[in-house]
Amino acid sequence: MAYAHRYLTCLAVSIFIPLHMIQRVQSLYLGIVCISIAAFLNVSVWVKVSLDRICTIKPYALILATDQYIIFPYGCCALYCCYLMGTAVYAMMRHNHRKLQLHLTTHITLLLMVLGGGIWMLVNKANAAYLPDGDSSYKIGIIFPFIALVANLLARHHIQKDIRLVDEDSLR
Numbered sequence: 001m002a003y004a005h006r007y008l009t010c011l012a013v014s015i016f017i018p019l020h021m022i023q024r025v026q027s028l029y030l031g032i033v034c035i036s037i038a039a040f041l042n043v044s045v046w047v048k049v050s051l052d053r054i055c056t057i058k059p060y061a062l063i064l065a066t067d068q069y070i071i072f073p074y075g076c077c078a079l080y081c082c083y084l085m086g087t088a089v090y091a092m093m094r095h096n097h098r099k100l101q102l103h104l105t106t107h108i109t110l111l112l113m114v115l116g117g118g119i120w121m122l123v124n125k126a127n128a129a130y131l132p133d134g135d136s137s138y139k140i141g142i143i144f145p146f147i148a149l150v151a152n153l154l155a156r157h158h159i160q161k162d163i164r165l166v167d168e169d170s171l172r
Contacts, residue, residue, distance in 0.1 A: 027095055029155035033088040033108065033148045037081050040144035046123045050134030062126055077118065084111050098163050105156040112149045119145065
């Protein structure tokens with residue numbers, strides 16, 4: 001399942017982000033949002049190790065690694081990330097409609113904040129519930145939503161800058 005999931009996310013990113021859409025710097029930042037969310041879907045967020053078992057949280061499931069079976073699937077989180085990537089791609093495609101891009105980046109910012117809070121909540125619940133004698137640690141996947149958030153805020157800043165520039169030109 002994990003290999004099919006990786007293949008589908010790589011395929012989705014390669015199909016939905018053609019190079020002709022990257023015309024402005026905000027499109028580049030929105031592309032970074034898509035890539036970081038696709039990377040987030042493929043890496044571990046949190047791991048807890050005990051003497052005989054390893055428990056891992058990926059964005060789509062809580063996995064008991066010694067037996068490689070999924071304890072609790074997070075299908076909503078994976079669908080949420082796919083929706084987030086789709087919204088970012090749509091914002092890139094609408095590069096000629098800056099007001100809509102501004103609204104979409106605001107929407108993406110809120111979605112990323114909810115995603116970060118949801119992952120934090122799931123990690124805290126799993127830390128308390130599974131392997132109470134184990135040692136837990138955060139993995140590289142925890143920073144990808146924050147990278148996407150920073151890239152989205154930079155895209156929003158550049159969209160606002162373009163809007164101000166167009167408004168100044170229309171006043172002349």
